[in-house]
Amino acid sequence: MEEKWLRKLIRNCFLQYGYDNESLPLNNEEWKQLCAKILAKKTDDGDMDLYEIVHDVIYDYITK
Template sequence: MNEQWLRKLIRNVLHQYGYHPETWNLDEDEWHRLCAYVTAEKEKNRSADIYELVHDAVYEFITNM
């Protein structure tokens, strides 16, 4: 899965949760972990909606900060 595209989806979801670029403070490792999580979940369940997976990953990330 294209990581650049996933990052764009993640950015959009972060924005929906009220996060803005200056407040994200995501380092490269965190970006990679979020993308890897979404990719792994999609591989486990090919019929899963990618947008739901991204929302789940971001929600999990921000609630465990």
């Protein structure tokens, strides 16, 4: 899966949670970690929709 597209999904999810492009709380390492978590969860649960996985991972990130 292309990382650029996955980053766009993550960014859009943060926008839905009230962040804007300037206030995204991620450094480069955190971007990579979130992408890795999403891909791992997609591999583990292939039946789950990718958008749902992204929202679950971002929600966990924001609330912890």
